[in-house]
Amino acid sequence: MADAKTVAAPPPPDPGTSSRQGHPWLTLLSVSLGVIMVMLDGTVVAIANPVIAQDLKASLADLQWVTSGYLLALAVFLITAGKLGDLFGHKRIFLVGVAGFALTSLAIGLSSSVGMLIGLRVLQGLFGALLQPAALALLRVAFPGERLKMAMGAWGGIIGLSSAAGPIVGGLLVEHVSWQSVFFINVPVGVVAMAMGLWVLSESRAQTLSKVDWLGVVLLSGAMFALVWAIIKAPDWGWGDPLTIGFLAAAVLIGAVFVWWQARVAEPLLPLSLFSNASVSIGTGLMMLVAFSMFGAMFFLTFFFQGVHGLTPLESGLRMLPMSAGMIVASPLAAVLIGKLGTKITIAGGMLVTALAMFLMSRLSLDAAFMDSGIPFVLLAFGLSPVFVGATEIIVGNAPEDLSGVAGGIQQSAMQVGGALGTAILGAIVSARVADVYPGHWADAKLPPLPAEQVDGLKELATFGGAPSAQMMPGVPEQVVQGIAGVSHLSFLDGMHLGFLVSTGVAVLAAVLALFVKAGRKSEDGPIHMG
Numbered sequence: 001m002a003d004a005k006t007v008a009a010p011p012p013p014d015p016g017t018s019s020r021q022g023h024p025w026l027t028l029l030s031v032s033l034g035v036i037m038v039m040l041d042g043t044v045v046a047i048a049n050p051v052i053a054q055d056l057k058a059s060l061a062d063l064q065w066v067t068s069g070y071l072l073a074l075a076v077f078l079i080t081a082g083k084l085g086d087l088f089g090h091k092r093i094f095l096v097g098v099a100g101f102a103l104t105s106l107a108i109g110l111s112s113s114v115g116m117l118i119g120l121r122v123l124q125g126l127f128g129a130l131l132q133p134a135a136l137a138l139l140r141v142a143f144p145g146e147r148l149k150m151a152m153g154a155w156g157g158i159i160g161l162s163s164a165a166g167p168i169v170g171g172l173l174v175e176h177v178s179w180q181s182v183f184f185i186n187v188p189v190g191v192v193a194m195a196m197g198l199w200v201l202s203e204s205r206a207q208t209l210s211k212v213d214w215l216g217v218v219l220l221s222g223a224m225f226a227l228v229w230a231i232i233k234a235p236d237w238g239w240g241d242p243l244t245i246g247f248l249a250a251a252v253l254i255g256a257v258f259v260w261w262q263a264r265v266a267e268p269l270l271p272l273s274l275f276s277n278a279s280v281s282i283g284t285g286l287m288m289l290v291a292f293s294m295f296g297a298m299f300f301l302t303f304f305f306q307g308v309h310g311l312t313p314l315e316s317g318l319r320m321l322p323m324s325a326g327m328i329v330a331s332p333l334a335a336v337l338i339g340k341l342g343t344k345i346t347i348a349g350g351m352l353v354t355a356l357a358m359f360l361m362s363r364l365s366l367d368a369a370f371m372d373s374g375i376p377f378v379l380l381a382f383g384l385s386p387v388f389v390g391a392t393e394i395i396v397g398n399a400p401e402d403l404s405g406v407a408g409g410i411q412q413s414a415m416q417v418g419g420a421l422g423t424a425i426l427g428a429i430v431s432a433r434v435a436d437v438y439p440g441h442w443a444d445a446k447l448p449p450l451p452a453e454q455v456d457g458l459k460e461l462a463t464f465g466g467a468p469s470a471q472m473m474p475g476v477p478e479q480v481v482q483g484i485a486g487v488s489h490l491s492f493l494d495g496m497h498l499g500f501l502v503s504t505g506v507a508v509l510a511a512v513l514a515l516f517v518k519a520g521r522k523s524e525d526g527p528i529h530m531g
Contacts, residue, residue: 026200027142031135032158033193034098037186038128038372039162040169041105042162045070047181048170055179058114065118068232073125075416081132082409083269087212090202090405095194097131100124102190109180122508129282133408138201140396140408148397152389153335157328159388168321171314185396216269216421221257224413226251229422258466270406274399277431279517280407283394284414286517289399289510290387291418292425293358293503295382299423300465300496301361307465308366308489322374334386335438338393344515349392351511353383355504366489388509394517422503429462429502430495438462439496441487447480462488463495 045067052058052066090178104124115376143151173181188470230247235243305316338346357379364372392411400408438459441453449459458468467485 021079077129079093079409082405085134094134100127106187109183136408137405147237153332157331167300219360223255287414288418292422303465323377331383347514350386355507358504433495
């Protein structure tokens with residue numbers, strides 16, 4: 001095993017260097033503009049998918065790749081991208097990410113085939129991975145010590161604002177302009193982010209690192225790819241399928257080799273000593289659990305609003321507005337509460353509020369009005385914000401400044417993996433529940449028997465909140481079709497309720513885990529342990 005080496009942290013920059021370069025709040029605004037592109041892109045693509053399918057003659061599998069290709073590239077490359085920022089400069093990597101994301105967005109809007117679209121989405125994910133950890137690392141340097149909490153609070157508010165605007169802007173653009181416009185909108189945002197970044201950001205990089213651990217990059221990328229790919233494909237293959245088990249086993253095996261190599265190389269891609277800080281490890285687990293709970297549960301609300309209630313994409317976005325808009329207020333408030341009450345109490349309290357919101361979601365009825373979902377959404381905003389703010393500050397704030405890019409990559413990777421796990425696992429739970437209760441609802445409705453293959457297709461449709469129309473079932477009386485629609489909606493609701501109850505339990509588990517964390521580093525002059 002290579003000897004561990006400890007080096008002194010670099011001295012803080014001269015406060016008299018520039019009034020704008022490195023200015024904390026201008027830095028926050030600058031990096032937020034870049035990340036807003038990624039947030040908008042994440043919310044508007046789902047809204048554009050139906051129109052993309054019609055325009056490019058894309059199949060359901062093609063549309064899954066439009067999302068999965070981006071997710072894979074993002075999740076696989078995040079930690080490596082953070083390391084590149086530590087080595088070559090966070091400002092430089094951030095600006096490369098912004099420019100690349102904007103240019104690939106432009107190319108996506110000009111795509112003439114679904115294959116071209118998927119390839120560009122993968123490239124877009126790589127550039128998105130470059131800019132996100134770099135943004136957090138730049139904030140880590142601009143807001144040292146206790147001031148990082150304030151930055152994370154404001155950061156969360158800006159993210160909440162872009163999340164709130166995403167479904168509304170995306171719905172308006174798709175309905176009144178074109179699906180291409182949801183990608184073109186990234187171009188002017190990217191131009192402004194580039195200009196401001198060049199003017200405002202000051203360069204920061206590690207003083208103690210000199211090279212890239214390329215074998216570590218290959219091993220980590222392979223492990224992350226196998227893990228995320230297994231999660232993405234498990235709903236189609238089945239969790240017990242040999243392919244799913246094989247990819248999960250490959251992720252474990254390659255991951256074990258990666259850990260072995262990191263313990264021996266002089267300048268590891270991901271120093272294992274980073275996780276000797278219990279708060280970094282627990283903060284990473286918290287980020288995964290909250291992403292599991294939130295993204296997994298929110299995935300089904302889209303089907304509930306559009307499939308069961310028959311709302312348009314824009315109307316669905318408006319239904320979710322209380323949560324996204326609430327985060328604009330809740331995130332800065334969370335930073336204040338963390339400063340007054342401490343990290344563990346605030347995060348634990350936030351997760352308990354999140355658990356309450358999830359439980360209320362599990363009680364939604366078929367005819368749920370705006371306020372029935374609006375109140376839990378507001379609770380979610382005030383429950384999740386302390387966790388996002390606090391867990392990010394815990395991970396990035398407890399890491400040495402020389403590893404701030406890697407820490408940002410860990411935070412983002414935890415969110416991506418947790419969200420993918422939540423969507424896949426809760427999807428399997430909901431699907432199994434729908435299949436289990438469907439025959440009972442069918443019998444209660446006193447519907448005539450249908451061929452087994454046709455019933456299986458109806459169950460699959462019900463898993464996504466869908467119901468058959470008269471055109472889908474020629475020769476079947478209208479009254480029977482309506483009865484089947486009622487059975488499908490009731491079955492989906494039972495599945496969604498169970499999904500939210502599982503999310504409630506995950507949120508309670510995260511609340512307990514939060515009691516073991518500590519706040520971020522308050523001193524910037526401590527030693528840095530490198531391996």
